[in-house]
Amino acid sequence: MTDDTTPPETTAETSRPKPQYLSWAAVGLSVVALGLAAAPYLSGGDFGGKVRAYLVAHPEVLDEVVAARQAKADAGTADQINAAARANPALLAVDARDPAIGPANAKVTVVEFFDFRCPGCKATAPGVLEMIQSHPDVRFVFKDWAIIDRGDPTGPSHYAARAAQAANRQGKYLPVFTALMAEPQLTPASIDQILVENGVDLAQAKAVMASADVSAHLAATDAAALALRLQGTPTFFINGVASTTIEPADVTRQIEAARR
Helix, strand or coil, X not given: CCXXXXXXXXXXXXXXXHHHHHHHHHHHHHHHHHHHHHHHHHHCCCCCCHHHHHHHHCCHHHHHHHHHHHHHHHHHHHHHHHHHHHHCHHHHCCCCCCCEECCCCCCCEEEEEECCCCHHHHHHHHHHHHXXXXXXXXXXXXXXXXXXXXXXXCCHHHHHHHHHHHHHHCCCHHHHHHHHHHCCXXXXXXXXXXXXXXXXXXXXXXXXXXXXXXXXXXXXXHHHHHHCCCCCCCEEEECCEECCCCCHHHHHHHHXXXXX
């Protein structure tokens, strides 16, 4: 993923699934381990073998090193995003077409940029739904950034985004959101089935999905995400401040802090 305004590659790697973090952590762990293994030879000593013995006895230290490095990198990314958000608050403004749950005058507003095909978004969706249920006084705003097939308006991410928009206009957003996130293989056929199973009038939905208004809305969300320098999905904002992680527990802590 890039941290500039160049459009990202239209592949699944543009999302931020947790498994991707784990794979990078494994690479980082290998690099750290190699460096520590070579350190005695580079420095001319190993303090009588104490460093090696300690690491062998406590390998979890290497995990802590990698985790700390990842946390520092995530914080740096969030700082860049927050600087862009402060410079142009309109980028996070709630569009009347954005699906939203909770009171419009809420003290705390959570904005999520997401893609229905993003593995990280699917993994965190149950946590997001729990947050909605446990925080009825908080407003949750959904900005569907169809990043995985970005540039291909006929792709399944865009089709799912359009379907969700149509469901929202029929008052069926949350059940459709839940079902789309739970479906591992999103295709036009499976998405249409989800709409029907959740009480959406398919003929009306198809008309909305094909409308210029929905196309303009998705394009506006894409432009805002790029201007904010987002590096993937999901990205959460709590009262305009980006979360440094995708973990629902961390987002919940930010919500509680903003409530005070």
